Amino acid sequence: MKTQMRNLISLLLLLLLGLQLSSVFSWKRDEFRNCNQTPFCKRARNRKPGFCTLEAQEVAISDGELTAKLLPKRNQENNPDQDEEQIKPLILSLSVYQEGIVRLKIDEDPKLDPPKKRFEVPDVILPEFLNTKIWLQRYSTETIGGDASPSSVVYLSDGYEAVLRHDPFEVYVREKGGNRVVSLNSHGLFDFEQLRAKKEGDDWEESFRGHTDTRPYGPQSISFDVSFYGADFVYGIPEHASSLALKPTRGPGIDYSEPYRLFNLDVFEYLHDSPFGLYGSIPLMFSHGKSGGGSGFFWLNAAEMQIDVLGSGWDADSDISLPSSQSRIDTFWMSEAGIVDTFFFVGPGPKDLLRQYTSVTGRPAMPQLFATAYHQCRWNYRDEEDVENVDSKFDEHDIPYDVLWLDIEHTDGKRYFTWDSVLFPHPEEMQRKLAAKGRHMVTIVDPHIKRDESFHLHKEATQKGYYVKDASGNDYDGWCWPGSSSYPDMLNREIRSWCSEKFSFENYVGSTPSLFIWNDMNEPSVFNGPEVTMPRDALHEGGVEHRELHNVYGYYFHMASSDGLVKRGDGKERPFVLSRAFFAGSQRHGAVWTGDNTADWDQLRVSVPMILTLGLSGISFAGADVGGFFGNPEPELLVRWYQLGAYYPFFRGHAHQDTKRREPWLFGERNTELIRDAIHMRYMLLPYYYTLFREANVTGVPVVRPLWMEFPSDEATFSNDEAFMVGSGLLVQGVYTERARHASVYLPGKQSWYDLRTGAVYKGGKTYKLDISEECIPAFLKAGTIIPRKDRFRRSSTQMTNDPYTLVVALNSSQEAEGELYVDDGKSFQFEQGAYIHRRFIFKDGKLTSINIPPTGPGKARFSSECMIERIILLGYSAKPKNALIEPSKRQAEIEYGPLLVKPTQGLAFATVRKPNIPITGDWTIKIL
Incomplete structure (x- = not known):
C-alpha cells in the first residue's frame, strides 16, 4: 500500500512538473523582465547627465589609500530643511596596485549604522593580488579647467596617473599630464541609493x-557612467548571444533598445542576436582603438546588472562640458544592489589588459x-x-575521442551522486x-537536492541547516528536475566544503x-521561481539576500x-x-560552455563571438555544443559545426534527449569521413593547443583570440568575429551558410599566410574570395610561426603520449620563424613545481635551434620524456635542400618532398626533414644544407 501511495504521489509530482516545464522548454520573451519592468533599471535610465551633485570632501591618505567622503552640495541658501537621509556621506577609497x-x-x-552591511563579493579577488598593493605616501593637487576646487592626483606606473576630481565628482586615469584613458562619472550619472529603515507607508514590494x-531594505541600486577614451569599439560583459563588438543600446540609430543584461538565467533556445542575459555574468569591459591600445573596467558586483553602450549623440541635450576632445565610447552601468568595487586597467595592449x-x-x-581533446555527450x-x-563504434569508424558523458538520467531518480541500479548496475566496471x-x-551534478526524506543528502543538509532560506526563514523549496528541491547555501564556506566532500570515492x-x-x-535554475530562478529575497548566510549574490x-558551486x-x-x-553558470574568476575552476543552443546556421555563427568574449573575460577553456543542443541538424550543418568546433578550446558534441541520435557515423559514409577528418585535425594539433593552454595559464591570454588581439593596429580586424586566431599562429574562418561554395576571408598583417592543408601561400592585408569544398573550412598558418603536431592517429589523447612530434616551420619573407612546445605529465600539479618541458624553436640563417625555457617557479620537480621529433616540414624555404646536419651529434638526415599533411589528398610538395630523431628535451641545431 505504501509503495502504491508513493508511486501515485510520484506520478502527481511528475504531472505538476510537466506543467511547470511547459513554459520553460522554449524561450519566451514575456517570461523575463525587460528594463521597464525592472524598477532600478527604469529609474536609472530616466536620469539625465549632470544628475549627480556629489563632491569629494576631506580628501586624505589613510592606510596607504586615497580616501574621501562624498557628500551632495547644498543649495545656495544652505537649506536647513534638507532631508538628513539624503546627505549621509559615502566613503570613497582609491588604491593602487602593480x-x-x-x-x-x-x-x-558603517559608523552611521545603516540597516545592514551591504554585500561585498568574497573569494573572487586573489589574495596574492592584494599583496601587490602600492602603499601611497602622498598625492599632488591640480586645478582642472575652471573647477572651483583642486583635484587630487596619484601616480600609478609607467607614465599613468589616477585623478580624483573633487567638484564635480569624477575619477579617471590618464597618461601622465595628458590624455584620458578611462573615467567614471564624467557625465554626472552617478547615483547610490542608500539603505533606509522602513517607515509607515513605504511600499517597497515588487x-x-x-x-x-x-x-x-527598499531601493539599494547603484549606477554610473564609464567612458573609454581613444576607443573605436568596446567588448566583453558576457554572456550574450551577440556580436563581439558591443552594439549601442541608447542613442540615435541604435541596434538594441534594451541594455545588456547580466543576470544568470536558464534560457532555453536563446536568440542568436540579443542583449538578453544568459547563463553567466562577468562585469568586465575592454576598449580598443586605432592606436592599437585600449583600457579596461571591471565591477566586482554579483547583483543583477544592466549596461548600456551609449551611441554617438546619446547626450545631445546635455549641457555637460567635458574636459577632453578625445574620441570616446560612453557606457552606463546599473546594478540592483552591492557596493562600488571597481578596477581600472590601463593596458595599453590587448594582452596587457588580459594579464x-x-x-x-x-x-x-x-x-x-x-x-582538451574531443568529448561525446548526449x-x-x-x-x-x-x-x-x-x-566501440568510435573505434570501428577510426574516430578518436577521450570522454563519454552521462546526463541526469543515469541517476537514481535525479538524486545526484547516485546511479540507476537497473540501467547502470556496474558503474565502476563501465568506467574501467x-x-x-x-x-x-x-557525470552531471547539479546544485538542487531532491527533497526526499530517504535521500541521505537531503536528510543531512536539512539537519545541518545547510539550505538557502526563503524570506520567512524556512528552507527554500523550489522545483527542478527531481521535483521538489532545495539548494545548498554556497556562500557559506563550511557548506561548500561539505559539498566538496561528496565527490570522494567513499x-x-x-x-x-x-x-x-x-x-x-x-544559475540557479528553479522552474517555478521568478524568471526561472531563485527569488531575490531568499536568504543566505549572514542575512545576505539572494539579489545581492545571484550571479556568483x-x-x-563550480568552485566546490x-x-x-x-x-x-x-x-x-x-x-x-564543466559549468554552465559562471562569474569573474570561474577560469580558475574549469571549463564553461555556451548553454542550450539550437541546430541552425545562425547559432553556429554566433558561437564564435560568444567564445571569443569568454576568452576576453579570462575564461579561455570554453566551447559551444557542436551540432546544436536543440533540434536536428542537417548533415551539412553538422559537418560544418564539427569543422569549426574542432578549433574551439572546449570541443564537445551534445544534444537534447528529444533529438535524433547524431553520433558521427549516423549520417552516411561521406559525412562520417568528413567528421572524422575534422576530429583528426584537432588531435593532430593537440600539442599546439596544450602549449596555448599553458600560455593562458601563465599570462591570461586566451587560447582563441579576436584577430585584433594579434593585429591591434589593423582596423579591418576590429569588428571581425567570423574569423579568429588560435594562438598567434593559426587563423580560422568559419563557414556559416548552407551550400556555400565561396568564403570571404581577410588575412591581416604584412606577412604571408599558408593554407593549413595545402600550404598554398597568400599575402596578408587582403580579403580573398576563396573556393571552398565540403572537406574543410579555411584555416591558415601565419608566416613566421612554428607549430608542433602529432600525426599518428590513436583512439584517444592518452594513447598518443609517447608518439613522436612533427614541427611545421612556416617561414616569413626573412626566412625566419619561431614557436614553442610545452609538455608535462598531462594530469598532475607537478608542473607548478617545474616538472615540465618547455622549448622554444627558432629558425634563422638556415638553422632550426631548440632552446630550453627554464621554469619560472620553484623548479623543484622534474619531468622527462622519451618523445622524439620525427619530421620537420619547411614551408616557404627559398632553396631546394638535400640534407640536414644535426648538431651536436653531427648526424645527417635526409630531406624529401611531400605534402603538408600526412594524408596526401592534395597539396604542394614541401621540403621535409625525415626522421631526424632528436629528443624534445635536448638542446640541438639542425642546419639545412
Missing part, C-alpha cells in the same frame, strides 16, 4: 508574473590533457550497453573499460579516478565541485569540471 591597476571602492559609512519580492585583469581574478587553470546515453556500443582505452567519463559510490564532473542548472551562486575532485585525488590530480 601594473597601474586602480581599485575604486564606494560604500555607505511583483512580476505572480511572484512578489518583499524587498525588506592585468587575470592578475586580479586569477589565471585560467591548466587542464588535464584529455580534457542527454542521455540510456544504459551501460548503450555506453559500450557508442564507445573506458579507462583501459585511455578514455574518461563525465561518498560518491561507483565513481573512479577516471570520472569527472559537469555542473548544470547552477553558480561560481561557488572543483575542490572536491582535488580533495578526491589527495591534491595530486588536476580536476575537470
Whole structure:
C-alpha cells in the first residue's frame, strides 16, 4: 500500500512538473523582465547627465589609500530643511596596485549604522593580488579647467596617473599630464541609493508574473557612467548571444533598445542576436582603438546588472562640458544592489589588459590533457550497453575521442551522486573499460537536492541547516528536475566544503579516478521561481539576500565541485569540471560552455563571438555544443559545426534527449569521413593547443583570440568575429551558410599566410574570395610561426603520449620563424613545481635551434620524456635542400618532398626533414644544407 501511495504521489509530482516545464522548454520573451519592468533599471535610465551633485570632501591618505567622503552640495541658501537621509556621506577609497591597476571602492559609512552591511563579493579577488598593493605616501593637487576646487592626483606606473576630481565628482586615469584613458562619472550619472529603515507607508514590494519580492531594505541600486577614451569599439560583459563588438543600446540609430543584461538565467533556445542575459555574468569591459591600445573596467558586483553602450549623440541635450576632445565610447552601468568595487586597467595592449585583469581574478587553470581533446555527450546515453556500443563504434569508424558523458538520467531518480541500479548496475566496471582505452567519463551534478526524506543528502543538509532560506526563514523549496528541491547555501564556506566532500570515492559510490564532473542548472535554475530562478529575497548566510549574490551562486558551486575532485585525488590530480553558470574568476575552476543552443546556421555563427568574449573575460577553456543542443541538424550543418568546433578550446558534441541520435557515423559514409577528418585535425594539433593552454595559464591570454588581439593596429580586424586566431599562429574562418561554395576571408598583417592543408601561400592585408569544398573550412598558418603536431592517429589523447612530434616551420619573407612546445605529465600539479618541458624553436640563417625555457617557479620537480621529433616540414624555404646536419651529434638526415599533411589528398610538395630523431628535451641545431 505504501509503495502504491508513493508511486501515485510520484506520478502527481511528475504531472505538476510537466506543467511547470511547459513554459520553460522554449524561450519566451514575456517570461523575463525587460528594463521597464525592472524598477532600478527604469529609474536609472530616466536620469539625465549632470544628475549627480556629489563632491569629494576631506580628501586624505589613510592606510596607504586615497580616501574621501562624498557628500551632495547644498543649495545656495544652505537649506536647513534638507532631508538628513539624503546627505549621509559615502566613503570613497582609491588604491593602487602593480601594473597601474586602480581599485575604486564606494560604500555607505558603517559608523552611521545603516540597516545592514551591504554585500561585498568574497573569494573572487586573489589574495596574492592584494599583496601587490602600492602603499601611497602622498598625492599632488591640480586645478582642472575652471573647477572651483583642486583635484587630487596619484601616480600609478609607467607614465599613468589616477585623478580624483573633487567638484564635480569624477575619477579617471590618464597618461601622465595628458590624455584620458578611462573615467567614471564624467557625465554626472552617478547615483547610490542608500539603505533606509522602513517607515509607515513605504511600499517597497515588487511583483512580476505572480511572484512578489518583499524587498525588506527598499531601493539599494547603484549606477554610473564609464567612458573609454581613444576607443573605436568596446567588448566583453558576457554572456550574450551577440556580436563581439558591443552594439549601442541608447542613442540615435541604435541596434538594441534594451541594455545588456547580466543576470544568470536558464534560457532555453536563446536568440542568436540579443542583449538578453544568459547563463553567466562577468562585469568586465575592454576598449580598443586605432592606436592599437585600449583600457579596461571591471565591477566586482554579483547583483543583477544592466549596461548600456551609449551611441554617438546619446547626450545631445546635455549641457555637460567635458574636459577632453578625445574620441570616446560612453557606457552606463546599473546594478540592483552591492557596493562600488571597481578596477581600472590601463593596458595599453590587448594582452596587457588580459594579464592585468587575470592578475586580479586569477589565471585560467591548466587542464588535464584529455580534457582538451574531443568529448561525446548526449542527454542521455540510456544504459551501460548503450555506453559500450557508442564507445566501440568510435573505434570501428577510426574516430578518436577521450570522454563519454552521462546526463541526469543515469541517476537514481535525479538524486545526484547516485546511479540507476537497473540501467547502470556496474558503474565502476563501465568506467574501467573506458579507462583501459585511455578514455574518461563525465557525470552531471547539479546544485538542487531532491527533497526526499530517504535521500541521505537531503536528510543531512536539512539537519545541518545547510539550505538557502526563503524570506520567512524556512528552507527554500523550489522545483527542478527531481521535483521538489532545495539548494545548498554556497556562500557559506563550511557548506561548500561539505559539498566538496561528496565527490570522494567513499561518498560518491561507483565513481573512479577516471570520472569527472559537469555542473548544470547552477544559475540557479528553479522552474517555478521568478524568471526561472531563485527569488531575490531568499536568504543566505549572514542575512545576505539572494539579489545581492545571484550571479556568483553558480561560481561557488563550480568552485566546490572543483575542490572536491582535488580533495578526491589527495591534491595530486588536476580536476575537470564543466559549468554552465559562471562569474569573474570561474577560469580558475574549469571549463564553461555556451548553454542550450539550437541546430541552425545562425547559432553556429554566433558561437564564435560568444567564445571569443569568454576568452576576453579570462575564461579561455570554453566551447559551444557542436551540432546544436536543440533540434536536428542537417548533415551539412553538422559537418560544418564539427569543422569549426574542432578549433574551439572546449570541443564537445551534445544534444537534447528529444533529438535524433547524431553520433558521427549516423549520417552516411561521406559525412562520417568528413567528421572524422575534422576530429583528426584537432588531435593532430593537440600539442599546439596544450602549449596555448599553458600560455593562458601563465599570462591570461586566451587560447582563441579576436584577430585584433594579434593585429591591434589593423582596423579591418576590429569588428571581425567570423574569423579568429588560435594562438598567434593559426587563423580560422568559419563557414556559416548552407551550400556555400565561396568564403570571404581577410588575412591581416604584412606577412604571408599558408593554407593549413595545402600550404598554398597568400599575402596578408587582403580579403580573398576563396573556393571552398565540403572537406574543410579555411584555416591558415601565419608566416613566421612554428607549430608542433602529432600525426599518428590513436583512439584517444592518452594513447598518443609517447608518439613522436612533427614541427611545421612556416617561414616569413626573412626566412625566419619561431614557436614553442610545452609538455608535462598531462594530469598532475607537478608542473607548478617545474616538472615540465618547455622549448622554444627558432629558425634563422638556415638553422632550426631548440632552446630550453627554464621554469619560472620553484623548479623543484622534474619531468622527462622519451618523445622524439620525427619530421620537420619547411614551408616557404627559398632553396631546394638535400640534407640536414644535426648538431651536436653531427648526424645527417635526409630531406624529401611531400605534402603538408600526412594524408596526401592534395597539396604542394614541401621540403621535409625525415626522421631526424632528436629528443624534445635536448638542446640541438639542425642546419639545412
